Amino acid sequence: MTVDPFKAASSTLSRLYRDRVTIYGAKPVIRNGATEIKDALIVSNLACKLSLNNQQSSDDGQFGTDAYDVKLFLENGVSVPAGAILDVTDVNGNTTRYKRSSAGYTAYASHQEVTMIRDEKAMVKL
Template sequence: MSLFGGMGSILNTLYRDKATIYGSGVAKSGPFTETQPKIIAEDYPCKVSKITQNVVQTDSVGMIDSFDAVLFIDANIKIPAAATIVVTDVNGYQTTYKRSSSGYMGYESHQEVRMKLDRKASEVTNVKNG
């Protein structure tokens, strides 16, 4: 193991956000096969960093909150492209990212997943207050 190989467990103790990651699974119901969401990881320590932020005003929809972000998470989790990632931050706010890349596994200590968020500003939820 290299010097950086053991950093993954140390980084997990520093991450204060929690991610639940959903991929696609196949379920059989009689003769039918359906694609259903499957949990890859639940309440897993992570950190999100915003790269860009845009707020767009439109007449038909209202305010749109849009930004690019990077998820920093343990390298041992296999995150497929197009996974849905729900992050609860240290303040209890929950954000759902529906467009993601697969994890970039080029680091020994962690992986980085690029995510894009597009939502109406009214879709922001706070799990502390319901």
């Protein structure tokens, strides 16, 4: 009996994931004869890992931006469509919503990667 090294790597990787993600995708719903697009839950509270690629400073003089590129690492068993909404809670309990995402890149045997962009005006917490 042989052990698949990629399966073993996948199990090990998922134990290192300390962040959690909830993923929503668009789903057409017919209501009163009209089709509406609603956010449908794909997966909730799944272990994942965030990796920040680059952070940008403010471009305009009036408002700062909260814009950066992020990669999300998670198991291959979840189908992540392009344009999904992802709510990621980091290890410190801070939740961030990402609205612009790629489809999951599942070519790796041990995990998949989703690239996301957070691009919002910076807000002051009162």
